[in-house]
Amino acid sequence: MSQATSSRFWLIRPFGERATQVFLxxxxxxxxxxxxxxxxxxxxxxxxxxxxxVNLFGKYLSYALLAVAVDLVWxxxxxxxLGHGAFFAIGGYAMGMYLMRQIGDRGTYGHPVxxxxxxxxxxxxxxxxxxxxxMAWFAFAMVLLAPGLLALVFGFLAFRSRVTGVYLSIITxxxxxxxxxxxxxxxxxxxxxxxxxxxxxxxxxxxxxSDTRLGLFLASGVALALGYLLCRAVVTSKLGRVCVATRDAxxxxxxxxxxxxxxxxxxxxxxxxxxxxxxxxYVPQVGIINPSEFSPLFSIEIVLWVALGGxxxxxxxxxGAILVNYAKTVFTGVMPDAWLFALxxxxxxxxxxxxKGVAGLLHTRRRASMSDKTPHKExxx
Amino acid sequence: MSLLQSxxxxxxxxxxxxxxxxxxxxxxxxxxxxxxxxxxFDGFKAINKLNLTIDDGELRCIIGPNGAGKTTMMxxxxxxxxxxxxxxxxxxxxxxxxxxEPEIASLGIGRxxxxxxxxxxxxxxxxxxxxxxxxxxxFPTLTARMTGEIKDRIEEVLETIGLxxxxxxxxxxxxxxQKQWLEIGMLLMQRPRLLLVDEPVAGMTEQxxxxxxxxLTSLAGKQSVVVVEHDMGFVRSIARKVTVLHQGxxxxxxxxxxxxxxxxxxxxxxxxxxEEIA
Numbered sequence: 001m002s003q004a005t006s007s008r009f010w011l012i013r014p015f016g017e018r019a020t021q022v023f024l025x026x027x028x029x030x031x032x033x034x035x036x037x038x039x040x041x042x043x044x045x046x047x048x049x050x051x052x053x054v055n056l057f058g059k060y061l062s063y064a065l066l067a068v069a070v071d072l073v074w075x076x077x078x079x080x081x082l083g084h085g086a087f088f089a090i091g092g093y094a095m096g097m098y099l100m101r102q103i104g105d106r107g108t109y110g111h112p113v114x115x116x117x118x119x120x121x122x123x124x125x126x127x128x129x130x131x132x133x134x135m136a137w138f139a140f141a142m143v144l145l146a147p148g149l150l151a152l153v154f155g156f157l158a159f160r161s162r163v164t165g166v167y168l169s170i171i172t173x174x175x176x177x178x179x180x181x182x183x184x185x186x187x188x189x190x191x192x193x194x195x196x197x198x199x200x201x202x203x204x205x206x207x208x209x210s211d212t213r214l215g216l217f218l219a220s221g222v223a224l225a226l227g228y229l230l231c232r233a234v235v236t237s238k239l240g241r242v243c244v245a246t247r248d249a250x251x252x253x254x255x256x257x258x259x260x261x262x263x264x265x266x267x268x269x270x271x272x273x274x275x276x277x278x279x280x281x282y283v284p285q286v287g288i289i290n291p292s293e294f295s296p297l298f299s300i301e302i303v304l305w306v307a308l309g310g311x312x313x314x315x316x317x318x319x320g321a322i323l324v325n326y327a328k329t330v331f332t333g334v335m336p337d338a339w340l341f342a343l344x345x346x347x348x349x350x351x352x353x354x355x356k357g358v359a360g361l362l363h364t365r366r367r368a369s370m371s372d373k374t375p376h377k378e379x380x381x
Numbered sequence: 382m383s384l385l386q387s388x389x390x391x392x393x394x395x396x397x398x399x400x401x402x403x404x405x406x407x408x409x410x411x412x413x414x415x416x417x418x419x420x421x422f423d424g425f426k427a428i429n430k431l432n433l434t435i436d437d438g439e440l441r442c443i444i445g446p447n448g449a450g451k452t453t454m455m456x457x458x459x460x461x462x463x464x465x466x467x468x469x470x471x472x473x474x475x476x477x478x479x480x481x482e483p484e485i486a487s488l489g490i491g492r493x494x495x496x497x498x499x500x501x502x503x504x505x506x507x508x509x510x511x512x513x514x515x516x517x518x519x520f521p522t523l524t525a526r527m528t529g530e531i532k533d534r535i536e537e538v539l540e541t542i543g544l545x546x547x548x549x550x551x552x553x554x555x556x557x558x559q560k561q562w563l564e565i566g567m568l569l570m571q572r573p574r575l576l577l578v579d580e581p582v583a584g585m586t587e588q589x590x591x592x593x594x595x596x597l598t599s600l601a602g603k604q605s606v607v608v609v610e611h612d613m614g615f616v617r618s619i620a621r622k623v624t625v626l627h628q629g630x631x632x633x634x635x636x637x638x639x640x641x642x643x644x645x646x647x648x649x650x651x652x653x654x655x656e657e658i659a
Contacts, residue, residue, distance in 0.1 A: 007527045238525040241507050245500040252498045257486070257517045266519050323573065 014232035023315045024225060031221040038214060051210035055285055056329065058217035061321045062282040065224045067305045067321035068314055069274035072231045074303065075312030076240060077267050078247030084275050085299035086179050089289065091276025093183075094146050096196035096289040097130060098139030099207075099359025103200050106321030115194035116198070117191045127189045136203055143280040144273045151272030152265070156222070159261035159268075164250070173296050180294030202284050213285070220281045224318070228275050231314055234270065243267060304343065308350050310357025319358050384527070405472035405489060405574050407437040409576075412575055412605045413458065418467030420453055427453045428464065429629035432638035440601035442616045443576060443609045445626035446649070451609045454626070455577050459492050460485045471575070491573035494590040495580045497560040501553030505544050505563055508552050509535045534570070542596060558589030575605045582615050594619045 014020040034057060037049040066088050073079045105112040109119040113126055132138040154175060158168055186192035205212040234240055245253045246260050254260045283289045292298070301324075309320020324343070331339040354360050394449050405412065413435040420428040428450045435441055445451055456462035457469060460482040469477040477485055513531065516522070539545045542562040547555070552563060561581060568576055568650050578597065582590045590612070598619050600606050616623060616637065623640045625632045633643040640646055 009526070010524050062605075211433065234523070237523050239523040241500075241503055241511055242522060244502050245511055248500055248502050249498050252500070252510075256512050256571075257483070258511075259517070260487065262519055263522075 010237045011229075013016075013236050014229050015238070017232070019315060020229070021234055024226065024319070025220060030268070031218060035214065035218065038210075038226050040201045042115065051213050054210070054217050055213045058213065058220045058285045059282060060325050061217070061224050062278045062285065063302075063305070063325055064318040064321040065220070065227045065281070065310065065316035066275050066278035066302055068224070068227055068231055069271040069278065070302050071306045071311060071314055071317035072234070072274070073268055073271045074306060075314070075317075076235050076243045077264060079264065079268065080169045081268075081271075082169045082173045082296065082299050082301065082303060083174075083176035084271070084302055086172075086176035086294055087151060087272040087275035088279035088282070088302075089179070089183075089291075089293035090150060090281030091143045092137055092283040092289040092293060093196070093279075094133075094142040095280035095283045096199075097133040097142075098136060098198035099202060099284060100196050101130075101134040101139075102202070103198065106200065106262055107198070113303070115191070115196070117186075117192075117194065118189070121186060123189075130189065140280070143276050147272040147276030148269050151269045151342075155265045155268040159264045173299070176294050176299050179297050180291050180296075183291035183294060191290070193291060195288055196258075196283075197288040197290075199284060199287055201212060207284055207287070216281065216285050220285070223277055223281055227277065228314060228318070230270075231274070234267070235314070239263065239266075262373035287321050301343075304347055306357075308346065308357055310354075310359025311358075313359040316359025323358065388415050399522075404472040407472050409473050410436055412437040412439075412472055413607075414468075414470040414473075415454075415457075416468050418457060418464045418469060420450075420457065420462060428457070429624075431467070431630050433624065433631060435605050435607060436454070437574075438602045438605055440598060440606045440619065440621060441608070442620040442623045443607060443626060444611070444613070444616055444623060445632075449626040450629040451626055452579070453629075455492060455609065458485075458575075458577060459490060462551060474630045486571075489572065489574035490577065491568035491571055491575070492577040493561075493564055493568055493579060493581065495583060497557070497562050497564045499552040499555070499560050499567070501551065503550050503552060505552055505555070506535060506548040508563055509538055509566055509570050512570040514571045538566045538569050541569065541599065543592065556589075558585050558593070561585070561589075563595065565596065565600075569600070573604055576600065576607065578606065578608045580610055581608060582610065582612055587590070589617055591618075 008016065034049055034054060038051070038054050039372055041048045066084065069087075070081060070084050073081055073084075100115045103115065107116040107119075109116055111119045114123060118126070133142070158171065163171065170358060182188055183190050183192050183195075190196065199207050201207060202212065202216075205215065207213075235243070242253065242258050242263055246258075246263060250260055265319070277352075279293070302321075305320040305324045306317045307320070308324055309318065310316025317318075324346070327342065328339060331342050385485070410625075411434045413433070415431055415433040418431045419426060420430055431454065433454070443451055443454070453462060457464055458477065460477065460480060463478070471477050471485075471488060471490065475488060480488070500511065502554070503511070510527075510531070513534065515525065536545070539548055542565060544559060544562060544566065547559070552560065555563060565576075565578070565581075581597065582593050585593065594615060597606055597608060608616075620637050622635065624634045625638050625640055625643075625646050628651050631650065633640050633646045635643075
């Protein structure tokens with residue numbers, strides 16, 4: 001019950017929640033088990049988790065963080081963003097630029113400063129927006145700031161003009177599509193359709209070593225836990241309740257004195273930054289970032305993960321992202337052509353049978369057990 | 382002289398620290414004062430030289446046939462519509478015609494619209510919490526904590542509107558009448574000085590009407606309440622003083638008995654449809 005917990009400091013409030021405790025427990029257990037099975041179990045054993053699988057799990061975790069970011073704006077604020085892939089990709093590009101600069105003179109052309117694709121395009125010097133990305137702190141700050149700034153400008157214009165609903169969904173699609181076209185151009189200086197790749201090191205660690213991959217997997221897990229906690233703290237605060245109020249009755253919320261467009265902008269920017277972090281964790285694990293991450297289809301897929309997992313729970317988004325991507329890995333291995341049909345079928349099934357997603361199953365059971373206790377609570381309140 | 386007096390005042394040293402509503406000056410009696418107010422829409426006078434005075438703590442019912450200007454009058458008080466001429470004062474200090482809607486709302490004038498809108502996905506308690514007068518900027522809202530004081534205030538309002546037992550229920554499952562009371566409660570959370578209530582009992586059952594009547598009469602005294610209503614039985618049951626509007630101006634004013642015996646009223650309104658007064 002929010003009433004019982006909300007006298008605490010807002011950032012620690014989620015720790016008092018059962019759902020958060022279970023979520024963190026499961027996540028921690030998963031991280032520990034995978035690490036142990038990877039490091040301690042000998043390679044020949046059937047229980048051994050190889051570096052490829054660790055890497056794959058790391059990728060799922062970064063997708064899960066992205067899904068949490070989308071659930072924050074869609075589930076709680078009612079803004080169906082079909083362009084969150086753009087923030088994910090921009091965070092990824094910021095990380096990619098850092099990794100490119102780390103290559104130094106070991107590229108194919110051996111230029112001390114310029115990345116290969118710039119040498120290939122006969123560029124004389126580094127464009128201004130590539131400056132500073134040789135420093136990790138700057139690049140990591142940009143992972144947050146670049147998507148945040150884009151969301152701030154875009155959101156300011158959209159929410160100030162009270163663009164919501166389907167119209168907002170459409171312009172977010174247009175945003176990511178426009179960025180995709182822009183990033184495809186070689187003149188943009190982001191490697192055109194090849195994107196950024198051939199990375200070697202991150203913070204001095206060799207990206208191709210299995211230890212670094214394990215480290216990135218764990219970092220993704222920690223980022224997911226922190227991102228989840230932050231979102232949980234936001235949605236259990238009074239601000240979270242203002243968001244839900246805005247989602248359900250925007251005019252009424254404005255009428256009782258909340259500047260709705262500012263709340264929307266704030267949550268949208270936080271969500272975009274989380275998506276940027278997810279992108280930055282994703283890129284070193286897959287070893288490439290190219291404009292296909294801006295593709296509108298990818299953004300729609302993220303929304304599908306959240307819908308399948310269950311909206312407005314946050315942990316549902318995590319379940320959805322992991323389940324769908326695991327299914328994708330399996331399917332594209334067995335029958336690559338059938339994947340999109342399977343995804344479509346899954347979506348239809350869940351919409352018909354589980355309108356509240358996979359999390360809805362857990363939620364109804366929890367609600368049922370909670371309602372037994374409610375009268376007792378009221379009596380003691 | 383008045384400056385000297387205000388310097389000597391010790392109960393409120395810093396004016397800007399006091400909540401807006403307490404700055405309303407009602408020493409001269411009326412909390413709302415409308416004089417010679419006229420509104421014309423393209424020559425049609427929706428309000429025509431209206432004079433209306435509401436005393437502090439009064440419960441006033443406003444009746445009148447459709448098109449008498451009841452809703453327009455509410456719109457003028459809340460700042461939604463600007464009159465063509467006339468003056469509207471809140472207490473003897475605030476000229477409402479120079480203020481915009483949010484400023485008027487923060488002065489302590491709350492309006493309840495006909496159709497109840499509550500936040501259905503939030504509990505009754507949370508609905509009241511959101512409506513409470515507080516710092517409504519982003520970061521204060523994010524870091525807001527539930528204090529004993531806030532809780533007491535919410536419990537007090539829950540008691541007033543009779544929803545104490547339903548405080549943890551989602552507002553979405555409330556009945557129509559309960560939603561109306563919750564909405565009145567949400568207005569009360571903002572500690573209003575004047576409540577404008579538009580047709581509170583439309584669509585209610587007998588018992589709900591009765592409880593609404595009790596609620597509104599219990600609110601009077603602590604704050605002034607203006608009720609616009611069509612249901613004559615209901616008006617008769619709660620009203621101490623009734624104002625009859627007709628074609629944008631006051632036709633009669635007084636107790637329900639005086640008003641319903643007034644020949645003008647009988648002619649233009651009540652007499653036209655005898656069943657309505659019964």
